[in-house]
Amino acid sequence: MADRGLDLEPSLNALNSLILGRPVAVVVAFLAVTAFLMGGIGMIQTVEDQSDAFSEDIDAQEALDAVNEEFGATFGDDEESTQLLQDSQNTLSKPALLRSLDVIKRTNERAELRLTDATGPATIIAQEIDPTAESYAAQRRAISRASDTELKTAVRQSADRPGFQALVSEDFNRRSASASASITVLTHSFPPQGDNLQEVQLGVKEIADRSDGDIRVFGLGITNSETANVIGDSLGIVMPAVLGLILLFLIVAYRDPFDLILGLVALLLSLLWTFGFIGYAGIPFDQNMISVPILLLAVGIDFGIHIVNRYREEKGRGFDVREAMTITNSQLAVAFLIVTVTTVFGFGANLTSNFEPTRNFAIVASVGIIFTFLIFSFFLPSAKIIADRNRKRFNIPSFGSSPLATEESILGRALPAVASVSKRAPVTLLLIFLVVSGGAAAYGAGVDRSFEQEDFLPPEDLPDYIENLPEPFAPSEYTAAGSINFIEDNFAAGNDDQITMYIEGPFTRDSALESVYRTTKEPPDTYLTTGNRAETTSIITVIQSYADRDPEFAALVARNDRDGNGVPDRNLEQIYDALEASPAGDRADEYLTDDRRAIRVEFAVESDASQGEITADSREYTEDFRYTATATGTIVVFQAVTDLIFQSAFQSLFLAIGLTGVFLIGVYWLLDRKPLLGVVNVLPILVTVAVLLATMRVLGLSLNAVTATILSITVGVGVAYSVHMTHRFIDEYTGGASTDKSLRITLQGTGGALVGSMLTTSIGTGALVLAISPILGQFGLLMAVSVFYSFVTAIVVFPSAAYVWARYDQGRSFRDWLWEQTNSTPQFASHED
Template identity: 45%
Template sequence: MGHQRYIDWVNERIATSPGRIVLLFLVVTVAFTGGLSAIETETGQQQFIEDLDSYETFQDIQRDFGASFGESTTTTTLLQQDDNALSKQSLVQSLRAQERLADADGMRVSETSSPARQVARTLDPDATTLGAQLTVLEGATEREVAQAVRTTAETNPGFTSSVSEDFNREAASASVTESTVTHDAAEIDNREERARDIVGTVGGDIRVLGSTPNTITTSLGIVLPAAFVLIVTFLLIAYRDLVDLALGVVAIVMALIWTFGFIGFADIPFNPLLVSVPPLLIAVGIDFGIHVVNRYREARAEGRDIVDAMDVTNRQVLVAFGIVTGTTVIGFLSNLVSAFPPNRDFGLVAAVGIVFTFLIFGIFLPAAKVYIDRLRERYPVPTFSQEPLGSEDSAFGRLLSGGVSIAKRTPVIFLLVVLVSTTVVGGYATGVSTEFDAEDLQPAEETPDFLQYLGPLAPPESFQSIENRNLRDRHFDQEEQVIVYVEGDLRRDDALESLNRASRNPPDEIEGEGREAEVTSLVTLVRDRAEQDPQFRALVSRNDHNDNGIPDDNLPVIYDALAESGQLDQFLSEDRRSTQVIYTADGTATNAEIAAAGDEVAGNYRADASPTGIAIVFNAAGALILDTVIQSLLITLVGSSLFLVGIYWILEGKPSLGVANIIPIAVAVVALVATMRFVGIDFNAINGSILAITVGLGTDYAVHVVHRFADERESMALEPALRRTVVGTGGALTGSMLTTVGGIGVLVLALNPVIGNFGLLTALSVVYAYLASMFILPSVLVVWDRLRRYDGASGTVADTIFPWTDEPGVTTDQRPAKAATEGDK
């Protein structure tokens, strides 16, 4: 066969020059270390949504209305918690914190806003500076402050939005207040840390809200050592030899260095999803390593010498590794259709890493094994157990052969039960939900207690910024915004009237009074300025033909006069061809409901109008998650099926073996999705690729069984071929499954719960694929063998029902099988 000459070429190099191969791979490893220092991390929700149309609309708004959304300023949010955060003492502390922040060198504070400032202005309208307001509050009595709080709440509608929902107007009390400090700079070194130090000097419980912590490095610092310890433990059990253990560990480390080096050289940002790549590569590498060592030991146990044993091993496992690599790469690369850039990066990195793993464990490890074993023959290198995992006579072997026993007795009935069960479970699985939530990308408020025993690797006991955000979420009514980006010639006489008409009769999800939506726009800017400025009011009146307070003539003149307020550029672009209209939405409505409301209000505009906002962007992302899941799954299933059909046609002349190979994986996929619904795990931006990964990794187990069966069936009858396959390969598969589950399962230790769920689901997918390959696949192979007889003759359905018998009184294992002479017809 054509592929055999390549395997023979590799085997010849391994036999004649194992040391050179080892040296070559070590040199390449050193070269890849150069990319490690170039790796940069990326976190946060923006990386997942930056390609969405609704987010691009949001960016258009940032570009056109920079005064409101631009990057020239940044803000610090302060949360103050107390029995009564509106008491005189708390308000004084709040003002003092703002004053000290404003006076601090380098903080570049341009503005502050807070309930304390509003109350002080109620006490003395002439107190416009922080110092004057602080003096006013310090000189007022508790009764005067309480009355000022009540008055401020009545006269200033915006006051209640900065105090907690438990605000009691009669008692003039609230448990939490929120203040905002604006800095006249996009970036300030150590802004949050410096702000915490400053506000900590005024007393009371005043907190800096803080940004979401970057836990990627910390998670890797926990996950990788834990995976390493588990892997070494499992390998020690599987290999029972320190030298083989060391070779396996070295190969794993090399695969990781190559992959991380590639990330650095390719300038791919290390995002949270890539935390799962090292455990995945470790898992696949361990699987490959166990198969190489176990098959080599089987050959050595048969009395073969080192070179002959490795030649037999590579002839079998290298082809299987190639098939596994192909299907796994297809599974990972299916993520390239994802709408989310981090998922695309994950798919590319994982696919490249799997190829590296194939090369290292398919070529380097066998060469190193031959080199070391030759040294063992010449020098007293310590040697421990060299027995393969599992034998037909052992209790473990009998346990592994359970699937063979079922296949021997009732393969068809068993597969019918599996089909019906899978169909029912599949119907249940269709109820799994999808979501996109910013909280998916955040760590939990408190880290598990057991992680504190990790010494220098221990994460913080809690994340203050997450605790602060949860505090705000609990105490403040979280309103949503729908922002409509309107494009058109806003100098037309009817432009403002058109904006006003579009805000009438809003849907229920949009806040409003009567038939008017609650909006902030050019129209509200005109009205507010007219109320405060008599001269501007007169200008509007002269150009308002229907006397409704909205000018419908000479709009360029109106805009020029309005520009003096310094707010026009927040709502009108420089070329006066775009504007934003900000709607207030019901914070209790779902993202889908708010998105539908956004589409409805945008449809009211006569010009081009596009809705955006956090809820709308997240809703669009959530909808794309399901599309990504379905697309990547279909690509993986179809691609893997075609690949397997083609490769078995080329290698064995029997393309239908590829179909048999994919059946247990389909069962594993259905079981995994049903489990997700049962335990309440939704598809999200992180685990949206899990089904493609399930197919990619799960095919590994089925491939080893099918390929070994095809190889053994060439020289023996059906039952002994199947039993030897399942017991011999099953021992390696069991060790591989345990190490894979342990290696990937450590992701539950990641600080982001969603990464932990990803690890849990991946580990479950491996378990399901293993069980399907060990207990369902044998019956599939029996049915396949009986329908498509191995000597090329066609079988019948009836042949599959009667166990192991071709002729009356003659069992299959009593006569040798013929070598295949022709392919499937």
């Protein structure tokens, strides 16, 4: 007798006897565990600044951190400062300056806001008018009493002060003493380990909001507060929409209020268990985590519909409650276990990611899927038995008790028709599927990739449907993205179109500055140039700028500039000493370290050049410098993160496919001694992933910090569709049915359940497009598309693969088998109806 594989029937019978024989005890045990895990929900903490987690341990970020530590900042981007961003027709006019000083003065009067210093155009101009005006009230009086002529003169003189022009917009006009925007930096003092920056900046914002509306407040505390708020606001908008849509489709799928309630309770328990685990495990809840409950609902819906649908099939054959559920559990237990393991592989593959948020997502999603499996495999069948027994006892009528797709229904007739098409030319169809998916994968490999701080922030302008939501769904006020855009649009110092070159010297050597100056000639094509020299800001430009304003210092530079190009090439220590003792000393600290062993040079780059091109040019350009040079800055850091995101996405994808394929081949060999069924099972999901990648590129969607997980998640969620098809098919096939009949039963019974699962899951996950954060909206759209593709490939690709496999399984030689597949319609001598 042929080896039929591992016989699980005795073990399944024993398990069913244990679970279904004591349904009340099972339900009570699950409710007790739920009560315990709910205690962890209150321990959940949200992440405030998620973007930093993606740049940890990256060389370019470490270099940028070193630059920020060793050099003075251009203007307050440290963690203890607040920026007042003023936007008006002329922020250097008397009324605008007075409004700025009013905000500073009122902030200073509130002790809890811990103001220690304020630097902005208003304070600098006021002290230019009256050098003795040290208090903010005195500075306000100085500006208030100045005539228009005195004020314009003070502005022109202030323009020569160190740092002034970094605080006014690029359209600053010295002659008319005007600028359309300005920045004032407020510095706060905090006790050791102080953590109330948010409260301080929100307090400053409260003051600024009362100042005629032309001053906005920006800082790390504001950004962190909004990052935390967007999580709660997104959940508050998305979850009701998801639950509403899911409820609508579950009503159609179940068509019975009791089954509907049981399914919803099981879904609720899955969420409660998972959120409780997050709290007890101390895993922070960030924007990546918002997709977890959606994914759990997707898998839970799939399990629930399959259980109820299969149970109804068995009830329709005349079995009683216990017998019908026993058969259902026996037939679905293995499929559910396979789906759970493969889904864990898909989600867990993200543990290889370089990013902690992605690894946390992998842990929580994997644990959540295991919880979902336990609840729907044990709790739901037990609760269903209790409910149906009581319905029978109290003579409560049944409602929609038939499966989703019956022979009489349109769906029941349409789905099996796919097998008829596949039967005519299965090999040809498979070759077409492989060619199409190969082309899609090649095209999709060029999908865009990106990483930006704004990915984690709500957009500057929220859609109207979000803005007009009533309480309690109305979103918080969001200003961070607008402030970032305001700085980038108006200030050179806030512009991301630059590269920081960190160069290690020593820079006291006579030729040090000259060698740097020579290297700025003929820079890469992505760098901005004047003539044939790169546009830079460095200690060299600070020296030249101050020499233009101070004749004595200019003479000192000239005496030590042997070739007359404006760059001193001897006695550099004397030059530095004189510069640091001058009004330009603070500016010099921004580009020269205290030990004079390193400098930073800022290179302006082409705004229309890609991040990748600029980074590649910059890394190559470092080789041209005489001293050790490291390219860094926002562009380089974000490109490094982007490269890692792309690498991690495909690394996780290949791992998920590899683990899933090996597992399925092993399972089908162990259970049925038919390992090639594992390949048949994986084929539809390979087509899905390839077409999904191509779709992303067509739609212009990129792989970013959140959507990078979509490929491995597609494997995890999508493989469930082909697993259910394969498992049902092999059950019928090994039971003696022909291939035709096995596929017809599979497409009609399991296929019908998959339709309900696909509709609820794709619509439910697609509701993420309503999230405030665009990055979550993209993820939701891709999830909906991937679920739909997974269903289509399971229904369309699987039958062709099953026909080809069945012919091979009937023992023909490979040559005869291949000849018959390519030259005739297959006839199945064995496994007749």
